[in-house]
Amino acid sequence: MTQAPFSVKGQAGPASAAAASGAPGGPAAAVHAETAGPSGLSGPPAAPAAASPGSKAALLRRLAGELRAAVISAAWLTFLALPLVVFRINSAFGKIDYLWGRLPKLAAVTFLATLAWRFLLRRTAFSRVKEAVSEAGGPPPEGARGPAGRSWLSLLDRAPAKKALFLALAAFLLSVPFWTSPYVVLILITALIYITLGLGLNIVVGVAGLLNLGYAAFFGVGAYTFGLLHSGLGLGFWACLPLGALSATVLGLLLGIPVLRLSGDYLAIVTLGFAEIFRLVLVNVDFTNGPRGIRNIPPPSLFGIDLNGAVKPFLAGKGLLHPDMDLNKVLIYFIILAIVALTVLCVYRLENSRLGRAWLALREDEVACQAMGINRTRAKLTAFALGSTWAGLAGVVFASQITFISPASFDFMLSVMVLSIVVLGGMGSIPGVMIGAAVLILLPEYLREFQDYRMLIFGLIMVLMMVFRPQGIIPGTRRVYLYSPSPGAGGGAAPSAGDGEGQGEGPAAPSPAGASSAPAAPAGPAAPS
């Protein structure tokens, strides 16, 4: 606490834009304003070639070069897509149709797409250096906003807007079963199950940085716990929900112990092997009924009420329900919705806790993590175990929804799908994972109209995403701490979750600390002599 004279500016070095703008006098205000323009820290490297003012001839030359490159790529792409677009196997008559009329269209589309691609690549290269330092880590559902600097989007950051948006979203989601078809409810249940899985895997992969390719096994454990306990002991959904979660947690711990020394690729291979072993055991062991799986898994009960018999006629009679709707599925929908809400809350709190920071440190640098006094073993094990818990929960719900489980439901593709959700959505980002799951599960359904092209478009979207937004749809953001003198305490850093844009109000901060109204007067001990 003893203060010695200390030259702040000098220490930071002359090159430091950060320290230079934050003169020692007013650190509090500076902290806040800084976050709005993080791009000032590093100048864009070679990127802005596009913006270089050249002569007209040079510009034309560049344009010609660009066009030539686009033509070449377009020709190549057209050639590649030829078998998919122009030749069509007519299975009804056992012959091939040649749709040559599509060729010019295909060429034109690929040409324009390549041009756009090249343009976007250039822009991405430019904008990557301006990548936001930190955005909000606020409650996720409304967090679906774009990169920094969009004024209309930043409106959403204001607390009242957030609250309203959140309530609207909740009301919408709760009302869905009462005006849609059973099909939509089923799709949504699937999407929500994947959101839960994604959020759980996000703890392991996104936050703790442990690449787990065997997540399907934990999902399977949850489902099989329910299936076996029901067929063997007659236990119901509600008893099995915590038991499924628990057994997945225990399995996570058991897997965690042998792989403690591993990380990165090696860990991925081991988890992959583990999931395969799990699946093979399910297939080959008698008491799991082998590949025939377990049938007649019951839906959850609601205080013994016969939903379809007693409640449905009433609701359907008032026109509040699709006549074919299965109320048991509606109940599952509400349950999984509640689980997702709970998961979001838990993961959000975990991320911003001592434990969550230990995971983040583990992801960033294992050696430094230990040097900070963090028990690496414990951090790894808790990440593995907790990540698996949600897979177990989701597994129980899944079993209850499809009523029939077999080892085939828990294969490697499921692990890959969940991992794609996490990567595509944005590692370590709750809203990102939610949107990623929604996109990956709902998109193939929406694309059904495109029939043959469905998976092609799906794959293309994934490739495009990874090229243009490798950080995911909504990249993980770091919490911003606002410095505000707390009354009475003689000043202090109020750890209130704020927003990167600078206008967020942290829930913990009693006084709204907007960018403009950031406390200009620093607390007593803040000013260096």
Next chain:
Amino acid sequence: MSGENAPLSPGVPGPEAGQAAPAAGDSPRDPVLSTSGVTMIFGGLTALSDVSFAVERGSITALIGPNGAGKTTLFNCLTGIYRPSRGTMTFSPEPGRNIPLRRLAPDRITCLGIARTFQNIRLFNNLTVLENVLIACHSRMKAGLLGALLRDRRTREEERAMADFSYRLLERYGLGPAVNHLARNLPYGAQRRLEIVRALATRPALLLLDEPAAGLNISETRELDSLIRRVRDSEELSVLLIEHDMSLVMSVSDLVYVLDYGALIAAGEPGDIRRDPKVVKAYLGED
């Protein structure tokens, strides 16, 4: 080669090979850290042979030596990353309390009060400056899983207190304006400084600095000099530093140990070390 520079460690040293300690004039009365006969063998390579030295409480002690002399290996032994093949290491966070370090894990050693920085900066790059320091408060916080999930009053207060502590610490060392920046976006000099501040947040009794001046320019190195003194004085700790920059070593340290080919070849005050023929030979070779 190993035969030439073994005047101080004859024969195979036992674990209590106190005789191998180079004549440092006077042995420290109250060492915060002392090692005896530390030997580290990787396969057939002896990275450290029979290193015995001590760091006086409250002092700034430097460890110098040519590249590959084993300085960082010694640090890694002290912080539990390596387990030395032989020898004892004793840490004394406060007078009269002696803790053997040999079998402890790195995180335990940090909790006991030895913090370190790294030769190649190892910050948590994608986290903010404040989070970097908050992570270092880990061992002083208590909240577990339940605390995190329920976010009860105690957890909230603890979070607040630690954020406050971290902020003040950062501010004291000139990083206040950068708290919300990602660590990787800091300029190089500030990253070095953040690493020191992060180490301080573990509340160490002994701070190990591994080449803190590497990559800094002349004026930054000069500021580092005053920073190290300031840290020692205001945090009330002892400093052991590895450094190549001789001007920094000569001006900042109270005592200098010289390591060459894994063995201590000299120890003494900076002025004496500069003139020591063995040190000159190790650095410049023989004529």
